[in-house]
Every structure is written in structure tokens, then in C-alpha cells.
Amino acid sequence: MESTIVMINLFGAVALLLFGLAQVKDGVTRAFGGRLRKGLALGTGGPFRAFVAGFLSTIALQSSTATALMTASFVEKNLIRSRMAQIVLLGANVGTAVTAWIVATGIEWVSPLVILIGVVLYRSRSTVRQGAGAAMVGVGLMLLSLHLLSLATEPMRQSPALAAFLTLLDGAWPVALAFSTVLAFISSSSLAVVVLILSLTTMGILSPALTIVLVLGANLGGAIPPVIATLKSPAPARRVTIANLLVRAVGCVIALPFAGMAADALAQLPLPATKLPVDAHLAFNIVVAMIFWPLSPVLARLMERLVPDEPKGETGPQYLEETALATPVVALSGATREVLRVGDLIETMLIHTMKAFEENSLSELEKIGSYEKQVDELQQAIKIYLSRLGHQGLNEENSARSIVIIDYAINLEHIGDIIEKGLQEQVRKKIVNGLRFSTDGYAELTGLFNLTVENLRIAQTILVTRDFALARQLVEVKVAVRRMEKESSERHLARLRDGRLDSLQTSSLHLDMLRDLKRINAHLVSVAYPILDESGLLVESRLRGTE
Numbered sequence: 001m002e003s004t005i006v007m008i009n010l011f012g013a014v015a016l017l018l019f020g021l022a023q024v025k026d027g028v029t030r031a032f033g034g035r036l037r038k039g040l041a042l043g044t045g046g047p048f049r050a051f052v053a054g055f056l057s058t059i060a061l062q063s064s065t066a067t068a069l070m071t072a073s074f075v076e077k078n079l080i081r082s083r084m085a086q087i088v089l090l091g092a093n094v095g096t097a098v099t100a101w102i103v104a105t106g107i108e109w110v111s112p113l114v115i116l117i118g119v120v121l122y123r124s125r126s127t128v129r130q131g132a133g134a135a136m137v138g139v140g141l142m143l144l145s146l147h148l149l150s151l152a153t154e155p156m157r158q159s160p161a162l163a164a165f166l167t168l169l170d171g172a173w174p175v176a177l178a179f180s181t182v183l184a185f186i187s188s189s190s191l192a193v194v195v196l197i198l199s200l201t202t203m204g205i206l207s208p209a210l211t212i213v214l215v216l217g218a219n220l221g222g223a224i225p226p227v228i229a230t231l232k233s234p235a236p237a238r239r240v241t242i243a244n245l246l247v248r249a250v251g252c253v254i255a256l257p258f259a260g261m262a263a264d265a266l267a268q269l270p271l272p273a274t275k276l277p278v279d280a281h282l283a284f285n286i287v288v289a290m291i292f293w294p295l296s297p298v299l300a301r302l303m304e305r306l307v308p309d310e311p312k313g314e315t316g317p318q319y320l321e322e323t324a325l326a327t328p329v330v331a332l333s334g335a336t337r338e339v340l341r342v343g344d345l346i347e348t349m350l351i352h353t354m355k356a357f358e359e360n361s362l363s364e365l366e367k368i369g370s371y372e373k374q375v376d377e378l379q380q381a382i383k384i385y386l387s388r389l390g391h392q393g394l395n396e397e398n399s400a401r402s403i404v405i406i407d408y409a410i411n412l413e414h415i416g417d418i419i420e421k422g423l424q425e426q427v428r429k430k431i432v433n434g435l436r437f438s439t440d441g442y443a444e445l446t447g448l449f450n451l452t453v454e455n456l457r458i459a460q461t462i463l464v465t466r467d468f469a470l471a472r473q474l475v476e477v478k479v480a481v482r483r484m485e486k487e488s489s490e491r492h493l494a495r496l497r498d499g500r501l502d503s504l505q506t507s508s509l510h511l512d513m514l515r516d517l518k519r520i521n522a523h524l525v526s527v528a529y530p531i532l533d534e535s536g537l538l539v540e541s542r543l544r545g546t547e
Contacts, residue, residue: 006152013148016141017192023138028060030131047293050084054091059099065188067092068226068244072237082239082300089244090289090296096222097282100194103142104278111147115140149199170210173256180217181224190222190281197277208263208276215280216252216259223248239303247299251288317378320385328398331389335382335405336464342378342412343460345371347453349419350520354449357427368424375416379409404530408463411523418523422516426509441510444488448517451481452524459524462531471528478525485518 057067071088074080080088114136121133169176184193197214200206206214226241255262262280271279292299318341319334349371356364386402394402429435437445455477462470489511 009148009152013145013152014187014192014196016148017145017195018187018189020138020141020145021189021191023141024135025066025138027131027133027135027138030127030134047084047087047296050080050087051091051094051289051293054088055095055098056091057088058092058095064089064092064096064190064222065225065229067095068223068241069229072226072230072233072240075236075240082236082303083296085240086243086247086296086299087293089240090247090285090293093219093244093248093285094282094289096191097278097285100191100198101275101278101282103146103191103195104198104275111140111143113140114143146195146199149196152199166205166207166210169213170207173210173213173259176210176213177217177220177252177256180214181221184218184221185224188222188225190218193218193221194277194281198275201277202274208267208273209260211276212259212263212280213256215277216255216284219281219284220245220248220252235307235309239300239307242307243299243303247288247292251284251291255284317381317385320381325385325389328389328394331385332398332401332405335386335389335402338378338382338385339405339409339412340460340463342375342382342409343456343463345375345378346412346415346419347456349375349416350449350453350456353419353423353427354446354453356424356431357449358446360431362428362431365424365428368420372416372420375413379413382406382409400530404463404527408459408527411526415520415523418516418520423513426513426516430509435509437510441488444484445510445513445517448481448484448488448514451477451484452517452520455481455521455524459527462527466531468531471531474525474528475532478521481518481521485514488514 054067054071057070058064068089071080071085071092075082075085118133118136118138118140121129121136124130124133169179180193180197183196184190187193194215197206197211197218201211223241223245227238227245230237230241262283263276266276266279266283267273269279317338319337321331321334324331324334349368352364352368352371355361383406386406389402430437455474458470458474458477461467462474
């Protein structure tokens with residue numbers, strides 16, 4: 001019974017530590033997430049800045065895993081070069097080691113004060129203060145968990161079973177390394193395992209050499225969760241996390257035979273023996289960073305061979321060629337072809353949704369989500385591609401064309417969101433609940449659906465041809481759509497006043513679908529504005545009659 005209570009106390013303290021870490025990450029993300037991501041993306045212009053960016057991000061988020069995943073996503077979007085990403089993660093590894101060192105300075109007595117300040121800030125109406133308050137509460141809980149870990153591990157000193165287990169590990173360092181690796185992987189936090197090792201060391205139940213071996217395992221295990229999280233990501237993102245795991249694995253393999261010598265060397269320094277885990281953790285990551293920083297270009301090339309790019313399929317960009325960036329006209333042509341693919345996907349989504357509405361078929365809605373995800377990915381790729389083109393010194397005409405393409409891609413992405421989150425769900429409700437629209441209401445909606453598809457096709461043509469007559473026609477159609485939406489709403493309300501049961505049952509869906517189709521058409525019309533604006537026919541987005 002006593003051993004059960006000890007284990008419950010131990011696991012509870014570790015759980016509180018992990019919860020505190022999560023609170024810090026969530027709080028910092030809420031308060032400074034946008035600026036933190038922007039700083040990480042922009043702060044990688046050189047090796048030193050990349051290292052500092054990874055270091056500071058991990059200190060702020062209390063999670064090298066979070067930094068690794070952010071960095072991987074930036075590499076995937078070509079915002080960070082692969083070589084710089086490796087240096088970012090070296091900085092992140094040192095950052096998490098410094099965090100452990102700070103946590104172990106014996107300041108857990110301030111945890112009640114930190115939690116109190118955090119709660120006061122959290123009650124503020126400011127989002128930034130609320131995030132900062134949540135982060136401070138998390139820090140306070142982490143410090144409190146140290147005290148609880150110390151209390152929970154104290155009875156273990158007299159445990160014969162634990163002594164036998166540690167003796168076994170002390171005689172089999174590879175087993176000890178694997179054990180600590182598994183603990184760090186399960187907890188998704190090398191910091192949590194290092195703090196647990198710190199508590200056991202403070203009680204004097206770990207030998208110095210075994211302590212270092214366990215710390216090595218914690219470092220290795222902490223690099224595994226980002227790899228698991230990016231398994232289904234594109235090759236550039238996987239290269240970053242796999243390279244980080246490879247760096248730590250090589251470091252552990254080299255350091256493992258010298259764990260005893262390292263323990264003796266650290267013992268010669270004027271450092272408290274009870275802080276050996278955090279000192280070893282910091283020393284290991286600093287040495288690894290010093291070794292692999294100069295090797296980052298070699299490591300990046302190695303990962304390109306080990307994790308080759310996937311062949312371009314139908315879902316990824318097909319016309320955004322890297323070599324075309326040197327020739328703006330060719331690059332803009334490729335971007336135009338790519339954004340037309342996005343328009344084709346939107347048309348497919350509209351047609352599937354319309355068929356589901358007409359045929360009461362849920363199967364027509366099955367692929368809407370995957371299409372919308374593809375729309376998001378392509379429009380993001382187009383924006384990044386053209387933003388990179390912007391650095392090549394475009395002339396005024398090409399710059400204006402680039403803006404038109406980006407605006408059209410953004411509008412198409414908004415349309416995809418409206419279809420997925422609006423029209424699709426409304427049609428699904430109609431089918432699942434067996435609702436029937438009135439004959440007039442059904443005809444009005446199908447007519448507006450068909451008109452919307454036709455307007456999309458016109459918008460696609462306008463983007464390529466820049467035809468003035470078509471642009472004018474599309475803007476005039478917007479007025480017609482607005483009128484159709486208004487008249488359909490009025491007729492629907494008239495049917496409600498007449499007590500039509502079918503109109504009563506579908507009232508909300510009818511009005512919501514009218515609104516969403518009107519919004520889609522408004523986004524489509526935007527492609528015509530630049531053409532009419534050049535001709536002086538727009539006054540505050542309205543057509544002016546020609547003389």
C-alpha cells in the first residue's frame with residue numbers, strides 16, 4: 001500500500017510538471033504567438049541569428065518540440081533554409097537545457113507568488129495579459145511540481161526494489177539509455193525526465209555515471225515526438241526533425257562510453273553534485289551544438305539524400321518552377337496556371353455541393369474537405385512563390401500582375417472556406433434531416449447555384465484574357481445576384497407568411513444558402529475590378545455609366 005501511494009505521488013508530480021509546461025506553451029502562444037512565429041521565421045538570416053532564434057523560442061515556449069514543429073513547417077513553406085533550420089534546432093536544444101538549469105536553481109519556494117501574479121494577470125481583459133498570466137501560472141506549477149517530486153522520491157531511498165533496479169541499470173548503460181529514452185518519448189518532454197532524474201540525484205540514489213547516461217537518454221527521447229508528428233508531412237519538414245534526431249543519436253552514441261569520465265570531469269568543477277543532471281544536460285547540448293554547427297551544410301545535403309522529395313502529384317503545385325523565378329514573365333505565367341488550378345478545384349467543390357443538394361446524396365460531399373485542404377495548400381504556395389518573386393525587382397506592370405494573382409488566390413481560398421463551412425454543412429443538414437424545400441425555393445437556389453458556377457468560369461477567363469467586356473459583364477452580374485438574393489428572400493418570407501410548412505422547415509437553410517452564394521459571387525467579381533479601374537469605370541467599387 002505504501003509503495004502504491006509513493007508511485008501515485010510521483011506520477012502526480014510528473015503530471016503536474018507536464019501540465020505546467022503545457023500551460024506555459026499555451027499562454028505564450030496566446031500572448032505572443034504571432035510575433036514569436038514571425039520572429040522565428042525572420043530571425044534566420046544567418047547562423048548566429050538562427051541559433052539565437054531557436055534558443056529564445058524554446059525558452060519562451062518551454063518546449064523544444066514546439067520549436068522543432070514550427071521550424072519544420074517554415075522549411076516546408078520555404079521560409080527557412082534547411083541548413084538554418086538545423087542550427088535553429090541546435091539552439092532549441094540548448095534552450096531546453098538552460099530551462100532545466102534555471103528550474104533547478106532552488107527557487108521553487110516562489111511558486112505560490114508566481115501563481116498568484118499569474119492568476120491576477122489572467123483575470124485581465126487583455127489577451128496578451130491573459131496569455132502572460134497563463135504562462136506564469138504554468139511556471140508556478142512547474143516549480144511546485146519540483147517540491148512535490150522531492151517529497152515523492154524521498155521514500156524511495158530506502159526501497160530495496162529500486163536499489164536493485166538502479167544497480168541493474170548501472171551495470172547496463174545501453175539498457176539505462178533505452179529506459180530514459182522511452183520515458184522522454186512517452187512524456188514528450190526531455191525537460192520532465194531531466195527534472196525527475198534531478199530529484200532522484202538529490203536523494204543520493206543515482207551514481208554520477210548512471211545520471212549522465214539517463215540524461216543522454218532523455219535527450220534522445222525528446223527528439224522522437226517531432227519525428228512522429230511530421231511523418232505525414234512533405235519531405236522538407238521531415239528532414240528537419242529526422243536530422244535533429246540523428247544529431248542527438250550520434251551525440252549519445254559518442255558520449256555513452258565516456259559517461260564515467262564525463263562524470264569525473266564534472267565532479268572536478270566547482271558545481272554542486274546534486275545539480276549534476278542539469279549540468280550534464282547543458283554541457284551535452286552545448287558540445288553537440290559546437291560540433292554540428294559547422295557541419296550543418298553537410299547535414300542538410302545528407303538529409304536531402306536520405307529523405308528525397310516526393311514526385312509531384314496532382315495535389316501539389318505543378319507550375320511554380322524555382323528556375324522560373326529568374327524570369328518574372330515566365331514565373332507569373334506559371335503562377336497564373338497554378339491559380340487557375342485552384343479555380344478548377346473550387347468549381348469541382350461547387351458542382352459536388354450542387355449535386356448533393358439536388359440528389360440528396362451525402363457521397364457527393366465526401367471529398368469537399370480534401371479539396372478545400374488542397375485549395376489552402378496551393379494558394380499558400382502561390383503567395384510564397386510570388387513573394388519571393390517580389391525580391392527580383394519587378395517592373396510596375398509585372399508587380400501589378402503579381403498582386404492580381406495573389407488577390408484572386410486569396411478570394412478563391414475564402415470561397416473554399418464558405419463552401420466547406422457553410423454550403424456543405426447546410427446541404428448536409430437538408431439531407432440528414434430529410435428536409436424538402438418548396439418548389440419555388442428549390443428553383444431559386446438551383447438557379448443561383450448554376451449562375452455562381454458560370455460566374456466562376458467567367459472569372460477564370462478574365463484572369464487570363466483581361467477582357468474588358470467580360471469584366472464589365474461580371475460586375476453587372478454582381479448587381480443581378482444581389483437582386484436575386486433580395487427577391488428570393490422576400491418571396492421566401494411571403495411563403496412563411498402564407499404558412500407554407502415546407503418553407504417553415506427550411507427557412508434557416510434557405511436564407512443561409514442565399515447569403516453564402518451571394519458572398520461567393522462577391523469574391524469572384526473582385527477579379528474584374530483591376531481591369532475596370534484601369535479604364536476609369538470604377539468609383540468606390542461601383543460602375544460608372546459610360547458617356
